[in-house]
Amino acid sequence: METAIKTHGLTVSYGVHLALWNVSTQIPAGQISGIIGPNGAGKSTLLKAILGMVPTLSGEIEVTGATEQEGKQDQCLASEIGYVPQRNCVDWDFPITVLDLVLMGTYGRLKWFQRPGEKERADARAALIEVQMQEFADRQIGQLSGGQQQRVFLARAFVQQPSIYLLDEPFSGVDATTEKIIMDILYGLRDKGKTVSLVHHDLTTVNSYFDHIILLNKQLVASGPTQSTYTSENIQATYGVNDMQIGDVSKDVIDV
Amino acid sequence: MFELLGDYTVQIVVFSSAVTGATSGALGCFAYLRRQSLVGDVISHSSLLGIVGFFWLWFAFTGNGNKSLWLLIPGAMTASIVAMILTQWITKTTKIKADASLGVMLAIFFGSGLTLLRWIQRSSNPIPGQAGLENYLFGMAAATTLPDLWMIGILSVVSLTCLVICWSRLKLLTFDPGYAAGLGLSIKLWELLLISLLVIGIVIGLQIAGVVLMVALLIAPASAARQWTNSLGKMIFLAALIGAVCAASGAFLSAVKKGMPTGPVIVVFLVLGVLVSVLFAPGRGVLSRRRSLVT
Numbered sequence: 001m002e003t004a005i006k007t008h009g010l011t012v013s014y015g016v017h018l019a020l021w022n023v024s025t026q027i028p029a030g031q032i033s034g035i036i037g038p039n040g041a042g043k044s045t046l047l048k049a050i051l052g053m054v055p056t057l058s059g060e061i062e063v064t065g066a067t068e069q070e071g072k073q074d075q076c077l078a079s080e081i082g083y084v085p086q087r088n089c090v091d092w093d094f095p096i097t098v099l100d101l102v103l104m105g106t107y108g109r110l111k112w113f114q115r116p117g118e119k120e121r122a123d124a125r126a127a128l129i130e131v132q133m134q135e136f137a138d139r140q141i142g143q144l145s146g147g148q149q150q151r152v153f154l155a156r157a158f159v160q161q162p163s164i165y166l167l168d169e170p171f172s173g174v175d176a177t178t179e180k181i182i183m184d185i186l187y188g189l190r191d192k193g194k195t196v197s198l199v200h201h202d203l204t205t206v207n208s209y210f211d212h213i214i215l216l217n218k219q220l221v222a223s224g225p226t227q228s229t230y231t232s233e234n235i236q237a238t239y240g241v242n243d244m245q246i247g248d249v250s251k252d253v254i255d256v
Numbered sequence: 257m258f259e260l261l262g263d264y265t266v267q268i269v270v271f272s273s274a275v276t277g278a279t280s281g282a283l284g285c286f287a288y289l290r291r292q293s294l295v296g297d298v299i300s301h302s303s304l305l306g307i308v309g310f311f312w313l314w315f316a317f318t319g320n321g322n323k324s325l326w327l328l329i330p331g332a333m334t335a336s337i338v339a340m341i342l343t344q345w346i347t348k349t350t351k352i353k354a355d356a357s358l359g360v361m362l363a364i365f366f367g368s369g370l371t372l373l374r375w376i377q378r379s380s381n382p383i384p385g386q387a388g389l390e391n392y393l394f395g396m397a398a399a400t401t402l403p404d405l406w407m408i409g410i411l412s413v414v415s416l417t418c419l420v421i422c423w424s425r426l427k428l429l430t431f432d433p434g435y436a437a438g439l440g441l442s443i444k445l446w447e448l449l450l451i452s453l454l455v456i457g458i459v460i461g462l463q464i465a466g467v468v469l470m471v472a473l474l475i476a477p478a479s480a481a482r483q484w485t486n487s488l489g490k491m492i493f494l495a496a497l498i499g500a501v502c503a504a505s506g507a508f509l510s511a512v513k514k515g516m517p518t519g520p521v522i523v524v525f526l527v528l529g530v531l532v533s534v535l536f537a538p539g540r541g542v543l544s545r546r547r548s549l550v551t
Contacts, residue, residue: 053437083438090432094289095488104428108439113421140486156435 003064004029004164004195005050010059012042012049018218019045023059025223027164027197028212032190034200034226037216038239043199044086046216047166051083063164082157084167087149092142098152099137102127105159120159127158131185147178154185165189167198183209206230266511269397272405273507273518274500276461279412280470281477281499282419283457285492286450288478289430293471295451298343298358299336300458300470302365306335307392307462308372312383321385325404325463328392329411332459339365340451366467395466395519397507408460415456418449419492426450427488464507469519473499476526483537502526 005027012020020042027033035043048054050061063080082105102124103116110116116124128134131151136144144152150170157165165186171179186196190211200206206213206226213229215221215238222234260266287296310331314322339361346357376386388399419426428436429446437443454474461470481494506522538544 048434051438052440053434081438083435085432085434085438089434091289094431095482095486095491096427096431097487100427100488101431104432104435107424107428107436107441110424112425115424160439 002029003027005197006062006064007046007050008060008062010046010049010061011057012045012054013057014054019054020049021219023216023220025214025220027195027214029064029195030190030193031211032186032196032198032209033212033214034198034206034210035214035216036200036203036206036238037221039201041217041238043216044168046214047083047168047197047199050166051081080162080164082160082162082165084150084153084157084165084170086168087146087153087173092144092149094141096141097137098128098133098139098141098144099124101141101152102155102159105156108160123159124155127155128152130158131155132181147174147181150174150178150182154182162194164195165197167196169199169201171200171202203235260512261508265398266508268402268405269400269511270504270508272400272408273397273464273522274504275405275408275412276464277473277477277499277501277503277522278496279408279416279499280457280461280473280503281481281495281497282492283415283453284474284499285478285481285488285495286426286430287454287457288475288482289488290450292454293475294355294358295340296454296458296474297471298339298362298365299455300462300467300474301362302339302369303332303336303459303462304369304392304467305365305372306331306333306369307467308369308376308389309335311386311389312372312376315383321383323385323388323399324401325407328462329407329459332462333455335365335369336455336459340455369467391466391517392462393466393468394517395462395464395469395522396510397464397518398511400463404463408463411456411460415453418453422449461503464503464518465522466517466519469523472519472523472526473503476523476530477502480526480529480533483533483540498526498529502529 003026007026008024010020010023011018023042023046035046037043045054049056050063099121103120105127106116106120106123110120125134125137128137131154133148133151133155136148136152141149141152154167154170170182174182186198189196200209207230210226212224213226214223215229215234217238221238222229261270284296287293307328310327311321311323314320314327343354343357343361346352346360347354352360373389376383377389388396391399425441425446426449429441429443429450433443436446457474458470461473465473477495477499478491480498481491484494485491502525503522506525507518510516510518510521533541535542536544
């Protein structure tokens with residue numbers, strides 16, 4: 001198995017509050033992997049640490065995925081990764097249009113004084129077509145539904161043309177139709193050989209969505225191919241043994 | 257009253273107020289969108305200590321009083337930057353939350369500024385030129401001189417040029433700093449630029465609007481402009497226009513009517529602008545939203 005991202009002994013804390021403890025794991029290249037665990041388990045923190053957005057106390061992060069692509073060698077590693085943050089992390093009343101937001105994905109390859117030009121605009125429109133949002137290009141971003149906002153965020157990651165996609169809870173507050181649209185897009189990315197990893201909390205869909213899972217609760221509980229790793233023992237170890245409800249759900253899921 | 261517009265001094269006063277209003281209005285849009293109104297208020301209040309402090313230091317070294325903006329603006333900048341650094345330090349090293357430490361800093365710097373001001377003005381051996389120092393509390397546009405206008409002009413040109421050149425990055429940083437960090441941007445550096453622009457947007461107005469009310473000239477034009485447009489570029493342009501018109505008319509009125517502090521007059525105009533915008537703007541205005549609920 002080829003790995004796209006490898007962490008070794010990763011420890012992160014916010015002040016005295018420990019978010020991740022000694023996490024050594026890997027995200028496989030060319031697969032869809034799920035990062036799964038209870039609230040406050042450090043799932044988002046793991047993504048942010050990989051992106052260099054939070055300082056790490058100790059440990060190493062190695063991003064190896066597809067760095068050999070032509071014309072990309074001189075870029076910093078961050079541009080290899082398309083990041084789709086949680087929807088609620090921005091102010092949707094901000095005075096910009098959908099196209100403006102998607103264009104931000106091109107800023108990584110522009111110099112600090114440059115503005116996006118015709119080529120960037122064309123890229124952004126193409127990305128909007130991929131997520132079926134082209135007719136919303138000139139709307140103010142606040143006029144979108146939750147699912148549409150999520151697709152626009154995804155389009156912004158597309159224009160970066162990264163080889164790795166990291167998504168933070170892309171399905172929270174999103175209806176079933178949009179979830180399916182997004183998932184189809186992600187399958188399409190995998191078919192093109194891209195690496196996709198997402199923070200996920202709906203245990204009922206884990207088996208059908210992911211090739212590989214990382215079970216996390218501040219420490220790494222287990223990681224590996226979904227089939228062999230998504231067992232009720234591992235889920236109970238992740239979510240705490242006393243949580244019968246989740247134990248029951250997981251049993252149902254495993255039986256299917 | 258309007259024949260006074262031909263007067264050279266009045267021209268300087270009105271023109272420098274317009275420039276200040278435009279610059280503060282434009283730069284204030286970022287403070288507004290980043291929800292940093294309180295930060296702006298702390299910057300402007302704490303600058304009083306710098307203004308009075310630098311005035312006193314100048315006297316201590318030269319024996320003269322000097323109320324030129326070329327001395328007082330660097331003083332204001334120094335004090336407000338120190339206040340910002342201390343705020344960050346307190347938030348980082350103690351358990352005091354950001355808004356509380358901002359409040360504490362405002363109290364400390366503004367309080368000691370006021371104390372120093374009173375001490376200078378009440379001392380038995382008055383410093384020459386100390387009269388009028390208290391005008392920095394509520395602004396006195398009429399005292400603006402040509403060198404002051406130059407200072408305001410240079411800072412405005414520098415900050416607005418910065419805004420235009422770094423436009424894309426500033427937009428991204430303001431909208432989604434998390435994503436910007438993910439793209440590999442150096443957040444600390446850009447934050448520093450944004451806060452410096454904020455400081456400039458405030459200190460240029462201290463002569464005209466005063467430390468107590470300056471934050472209005474920063475935030476009110478942005479709040480009014482936001483109601484009329486959904487484009488950041490247009491919003492900044494409109495905020496600059498509103499700021500310029502309100503500041504210039506306020507300064508003119510207070511220059512004509514003796515003894516009327518400029519800051520409050522400008523604020524009255526700004527409040528009218530915000531009120532009209534919040535009520536009547538199409539789409540976002542209270543009235544148009546009510547109408548769209550009814551139909």
